[in-house]
Ligand SMILES: Nc1ncnc2c1ncn2[C@@H]1O[C@H](COP(=O)(O)OP(=O)(O)OP(=O)(O)O)[C@@H](O)[C@H]1O
């Protein structure tokens with residue numbers, strides 16, 4: 001039914017991990033931060049969100065599936081993001097849209113641009129636990145903003161769209177090291193992310209995520225920062241809090257096996273199944289010398305770590321031109 005005129009696109013986006021954290025908002029609705037923050041986008045070979053969006057004049061409403069389950073689209077942040085992308089799409093001059101459609105069509109015959117008035121069906125999935133302290137909201141909302149921007153032909157600065165879904169999502173709109181600037185304007189126009197260092201700058205950099213728990217946190221980051229803003233004097237002095245039990249470590253490819261061996265020695269896995277304990281990039285473990293074990297002077301803590309995920313800095317969102325990758329068929333229903 002929708003086949004003749006529907007438009008479909010699939011994109012992916014990375015998780016980012018903050019080196020200088022965002023903690024606290026000066027505007028809850030626009031999601032404007034109290035402080036600027038800095039992060040590294042992680043490689044999508046290990047962690048990513050994938051989103052397919054299909055727009056059609058035949059659809060009577062917007063719909064969303066997350067990890068295969070249909071969800072309400074009425075959630076306020078999702079609505080804010082959808083509204084913002086459509087608002088920007090509607091502002092584009094018609095000649096621009098037509099000129100660009102010709103270019104895009106010649107690159108990929110299926111990808112035309114959709115008018116902002118069309119309803120959209122969206123399906124997204126994460127290849128890692130959702131809502132469990134691994135920043136799925138960052139990659140998820142960045143992926144949504146990027147995919148919808150491609151679908152509706154919105155160009156230029158897109159991190160301000162992702163920010164409406166979740167603050168940290170704006171940093172996942174770029175690869176490498178990214179700064180989200182606090183900004184001064186009341187409407188948030190200057191509270192955007194910029195790439196500071198491309199992912200190619202330190203090819204030898206490695207990132208370990210030490211996962212203590214991938215269960216849902218008792219207090220979400222949004223609520224945690226709300227409480228800090230209301231009650232913490234440390235926050236007024238510029239302190240930013242850690243939001244969960246998981247830690248990350250930066251190292252180099254040269255030292256990775258040594259460091260991994262050290263961590264695995266002091267935080268050994270529950271079983272001897274080291275394949276599940278060390279995930280991501282294939283790395284060997286180089287156990288610490290007896291001398292180093294004694295010098296550090298503490299006993300191994302079995303089961304303290306759930307698993308270690310090894311990855312590296314990576315690029316920003318990508319369009320996927322592979323028909324097998326779509327999460328919705330051309331009629332906008334789950335399947336390929
Ligand atoms: N792929 C996705 N597409 C759209 N929305 C998503 C996606 N993944 C996650 N979300 C949204 O983000 C919410 C989870 O965010 P939440 O902040 O609770 O967890 P997290 O980001 O995984 O962990 P943390 O913020 O502690 O690092 C989901 O309930 C959903 O609303």
Ligand SMILES: C[C@@](O)(CCOP(=O)(O)OP(=O)(O)O)CC(=O)O
Nearest residue numbers: 018021022037166167168221222243
């Ligand atoms: C500890 C953090 O990860 C907090 C991230 O908080 P969110 O971006 O998830 O919060 P909302 O803007 O309310 O959605 C620090 C960081 O990523 O900078």
